[in-house]
Amino acid sequence: MSSVMTMERKGRSVVSEKDGLVSHPVLRAEGMSKQYGPVTVLSEVTLDILPGEIHAIIGENGAGKSTFMRLLSGYAEPTAGTLSMGGRKVGFSKPEQAQEAGIVLVHQEILLADALTVAENLFLGRELMRHGLVDDRTMRRLAIEKLHDLGCHVSPNALVRDISLADRQLVQIARALLDDYKLVIFDEPTAVLTGEEVERLLAIILQLKEQGAAVLYISHRLDEVQRLADKVTVLRDGKMVGTYPGHSLTQMDMARLMVGRDLAALYPEKTVKPALQAMLEVRDLGVPGFASDISFTAHKGEVLGFAGMIGAGRTEVFEGIMGLRPATGTVKLQDRAIDIRRPRAAMDAGIGYLTEDRKGKGLLLQERLAPNLTLSALGRFHPGLLMRRRREQSALVEAVNTYDIRLKSYAVKAGQLSGGNQQKLLLAKVLLTDPSVVVIDEPTRGIDIANKAQIYAFIERLVAEGRTCIVISSEMQELIGICDRILVMREGRITGEVTGDRMTEHEIALLATSETKDAAKQGGRQ
Amino acid sequence: MSVITGSTPVRPEREWNIGWSDVGPFLALLALLLIGFSINQDFLSATNLGNVITRSAFIAIIAVGATFVISSGGLDLSVGSMAAFITGITIMFMNRVAADWGVLAIPAGMAIALVVGLICGLMNGLIVTVGKIEPFIATLGTMGIFRALITYMSDGGTIPIDRSLRDAYRPVYFGTFGGIPFPILISIAVAAIASFILYKMKYGRKCAAVGANEDVARYSGISIIKTRTIAYAMQGVCVAIAAICYVPRLGAATPTTGVLWELQVITAVVIGGTALRGGKGHVWGTVAGAVILELIANLMVLSDFVSEYLVAGVQGVIIIIAMLIQRFSK
Numbered sequence: 001m002s003s004v005m006t007m008e009r010k011g012r013s014v015v016s017e018k019d020g021l022v023s024h025p026v027l028r029a030e031g032m033s034k035q036y037g038p039v040t041v042l043s044e045v046t047l048d049i050l051p052g053e054i055h056a057i058i059g060e061n062g063a064g065k066s067t068f069m070r071l072l073s074g075y076a077e078p079t080a081g082t083l084s085m086g087g088r089k090v091g092f093s094k095p096e097q098a099q100e101a102g103i104v105l106v107h108q109e110i111l112l113a114d115a116l117t118v119a120e121n122l123f124l125g126r127e128l129m130r131h132g133l134v135d136d137r138t139m140r141r142l143a144i145e146k147l148h149d150l151g152c153h154v155s156p157n158a159l160v161r162d163i164s165l166a167d168r169q170l171v172q173i174a175r176a177l178l179d180d181y182k183l184v185i186f187d188e189p190t191a192v193l194t195g196e197e198v199e200r201l202l203a204i205i206l207q208l209k210e211q212g213a214a215v216l217y218i219s220h221r222l223d224e225v226q227r228l229a230d231k232v233t234v235l236r237d238g239k240m241v242g243t244y245p246g247h248s249l250t251q252m253d254m255a256r257l258m259v260g261r262d263l264a265a266l267y268p269e270k271t272v273k274p275a276l277q278a279m280l281e282v283r284d285l286g287v288p289g290f291a292s293d294i295s296f297t298a299h300k301g302e303v304l305g306f307a308g309m310i311g312a313g314r315t316e317v318f319e320g321i322m323g324l325r326p327a328t329g330t331v332k333l334q335d336r337a338i339d340i341r342r343p344r345a346a347m348d349a350g351i352g353y354l355t356e357d358r359k360g361k362g363l364l365l366q367e368r369l370a371p372n373l374t375l376s377a378l379g380r381f382h383p384g385l386l387m388r389r390r391r392e393q394s395a396l397v398e399a400v401n402t403y404d405i406r407l408k409s410y411a412v413k414a415g416q417l418s419g420g421n422q423q424k425l426l427l428a429k430v431l432l433t434d435p436s437v438v439v440i441d442e443p444t445r446g447i448d449i450a451n452k453a454q455i456y457a458f459i460e461r462l463v464a465e466g467r468t469c470i471v472i473s474s475e476m477q478e479l480i481g482i483c484d485r486i487l488v489m490r491e492g493r494i495t496g497e498v499t500g501d502r503m504t505e506h507e508i509a510l511l512a513t514s515e516t517k518d519a520a521k522q523g524g525r526q
Numbered sequence: 527m528s529v530i531t532g533s534t535p536v537r538p539e540r541e542w543n544i545g546w547s548d549v550g551p552f553l554a555l556l557a558l559l560l561i562g563f564s565i566n567q568d569f570l571s572a573t574n575l576g577n578v579i580t581r582s583a584f585i586a587i588i589a590v591g592a593t594f595v596i597s598s599g600g601l602d603l604s605v606g607s608m609a610a611f612i613t614g615i616t617i618m619f620m621n622r623v624a625a626d627w628g629v630l631a632i633p634a635g636m637a638i639a640l641v642v643g644l645i646c647g648l649m650n651g652l653i654v655t656v657g658k659i660e661p662f663i664a665t666l667g668t669m670g671i672f673r674a675l676i677t678y679m680s681d682g683g684t685i686p687i688d689r690s691l692r693d694a695y696r697p698v699y700f701g702t703f704g705g706i707p708f709p710i711l712i713s714i715a716v717a718a719i720a721s722f723i724l725y726k727m728k729y730g731r732k733c734a735a736v737g738a739n740e741d742v743a744r745y746s747g748i749s750i751i752k753t754r755t756i757a758y759a760m761q762g763v764c765v766a767i768a769a770i771c772y773v774p775r776l777g778a779a780t781p782t783t784g785v786l787w788e789l790q791v792i793t794a795v796v797i798g799g800t801a802l803r804g805g806k807g808h809v810w811g812t813v814a815g816a817v818i819l820e821l822i823a824n825l826m827v828l829s830d831f832v833s834e835y836l837v838a839g840v841q842g843v844i845i846i847i848a849m850l851i852q853r854f855s856k
Contacts, residue, residue, distance in 0.1 A: 324744065343744070343749065344747045357741075360739075360742075361742055364742050375746040379728075385729070386728070429746075
């Protein structure tokens with residue numbers, strides 16, 4: 001494995017094995033590092049990307065994949081390190097410069113204007129002109145051509161808001177490929193796609209490779225990486241683990257390299273058996289526009305998982321229960337009905353919800369830790385009108401010890417903590433309301449591996465204390481590792497339940513995606 | 527993501543963490559006093575300073591209320607016309623009952639002023655929170671309404687206070703206690719109560735949370751509607767207190783009473799260190815801000831550099847500079 005790296009590092013160019021031609025790397029990154037303040041998010045990443053090669057970058061959330069990609073495409077400038085293209089040094093301080101040099105980026109999120117047509121989006125900001133006027137006819141014709149190349153058959157006059165998610169992504173890819181490109185970067189392109197759409201996308205990527213483009217493929221879906229990648233570079237905690245030839249790695253190897261230790265040790269031993277006693281009962285819950293017919297029961301001492309694709313409506317279901325969104329249906333906690341139309345009702349009754357959007361909805365980043373900690377429990381914590389500062393401070397000390405929140409001083413602001421420590425603070429904040437049901441949405445998103453293991457251990461401790469824990473996660477491994485039972489959602493409905501031996505990625509993926517192709521087509525027709 | 531490893535001893539700290547936004551306004555105030563003194567020796571005389579600070583009291587009192595509104599993420603443009611409207615209603619009420627009630631008309635008028643202020647503030651608040659209208663638009667609307675009402679009530683002229691009440695009411699503005707003019711004492715009291723609410727009571731915490739990030743507040747179970755509406759209601763009460771102090775100063779309400787006060791009020795809040803986008807409010811900074819504005823106006827009168835007709839222009843420049851500083855120091 002390491003021989004590959006040394007071979008590449010020695011010479012400026014590499015003799016490709018097949019035809020013996022000398023080909024310069026399209027892009028060479030040397031010692032790329034990035035720091036934000038005192039925090040190093042990427043250090044010393046060195047790699048070559050050759051033409052006609054698919055180079056995958058894998059790593060856990062927070063490993064530095066996205067940062068690396070941002071450096072390559074001009075969205076951020078490196079603190080140290082150099083980039084060279086075709087043997088010449090380059091530096092990008094703006095995305096436009098990278099684009100000009102032939103590096104195009106297909107964003108993970110769909111960045112299109114909903115109210116404009118497909119063709120208008122495709123040429124947004126670089127409209128074709130004819131006699132000083134916008135040349136709509138040519139743009140429409142080109143749009144049809146370009147989209148056809150990608151196997152996308154939406155009308156160029158359709159509004160983007162009316163086409164399916166998969167088609168939107170293809171429009172986005174077509175938009176990126178309008179430029180002259182030497183290197184195409186895909187950032188988690190399959191995160192929002194269903195099985196068949198993924199296949200179509202992978203075919204497009206292989207086609208790009210055939211045409212001689214270099215492809216940088218960022219993903220944590222190891223099966224895709226294994227099928228596509230000629231080379232795989234593994235990042236862990238912002239550092240480079242190494243670059244390996246794609247065919248030499250199994251998915252297990254990749255997972256081990258990403259995590260840095262055996263996966264089994266990541267999840268705590270299950271010591272608590274869920275009781276038969278129902279804790280939370282949800283019947284016929286509907287969240288208009290997001291979910292309908294949701295019925296389930298969570299038991300005392302149970303870790304219940306909610307799996308599904310992004311956009312399946314899992315988060316919205318629980319926001320509905322918490323009164324954060326309009327919803328209908330009945331919710332009972334320990335046989336007592338909760339008025340879900342009232343925002344604080346569920347929280348007061350004993351349901352705690354940790355949002356997936358830690359920075360946007362969970363914590364006041366500019367605020368110190370103590371006010372953050374007590375924000376949900378102001379009434380419980382400070383009876384009467386006045387605040388009890390000293391009690392608050394000692395609660396913080398206790399939370400810091402209980403949840404092992406690492407900090408330099410108690411005076412830091414929440415935004416200065418690392419992702420993992422923010423998540424622990426959020427957990428402490430929600431638990432200050434002493435909930436009997438704790439709902440954790442994406443418990444380990446953007447968190448390093450050490451903190452992950454701790455969060456899992458905390459979840460196990462919560463159920464040991466007799467609470468119920470509901471975990472919403474897009475990481476199937478995580479759900480399988482910690483849950484007693486997993487409910488799978490697809491397009492706003494619960495499509496199945498897996499327990500025991502049936503808790504496999506395959507089984508969950510099947511429930512999460514099958515039949516969706518009809519729906520996708522419907523979306524396209526609208 | 528770097529985790530701090532090793533066992534760095536972590537000590538619980540008192541909340542002494544003074545930043546620029548805390549001391550900045552006071553340093554600016556000090557600098558202004560020194561500049562003033564170097565331009566004109568009379569500037570620092572007790573009489574002049576007393577006058578200046580007394581004049582700044584209206585703005586200071588209203589701006590303390592605005593600190594709540596702005597800190598909770600809102601804005602109130604209607605304060606100037608609301609002050610005129612309340613002044614008008616108060617005087618009209620007192621004049622009507624003066625014959626029967628005598629001097630008792632004054633406390634009754636004050637009570638009416640407070641009630642009307644509370645109602646006006648609540649109205650603003652409910653339009654913004656329950657009606658979900660942008661604060662800027664909602665209070666732009668009520669600003670027009672209040673201004674029209676005072677013009678209508680005064681028939682375009684003035685509403686003078688009844689002669690029988692004038693002398694009895696005079697001390698509220700012109701009187702002193704222990705050598706300190708009443709308006710100064712009142713604004714100090716208002717600021718003290720406000721800082722107690724903002725820093726010692728739960729409401730203050732909610733207010734700052736709602737202003738800093740509405741989503742976080744909502745997800746923490748804090749009612750945005752309740753918190754913001756209360757802020758607007760307190761703003762109304764503060765406007766009423768300012769109006770009560772203002773009545774004896776000119777002894778009348780006119781359609782031009784309180785014109786452009788909203789500019790001064792918002793400027794005072796912003797140069798006082800409270801972020802216009804919401805978050806932590808700085809009550810004493812706001813008071814310093816109001817005094818700074820009045821000092822600058824005073825300097826312009828005392829010196830011959832700039833025409834005093836340009837006072838509002840200078841205030842406009844100050845708020846823009848303050849906003850630029852807030853933006854680029856972020």
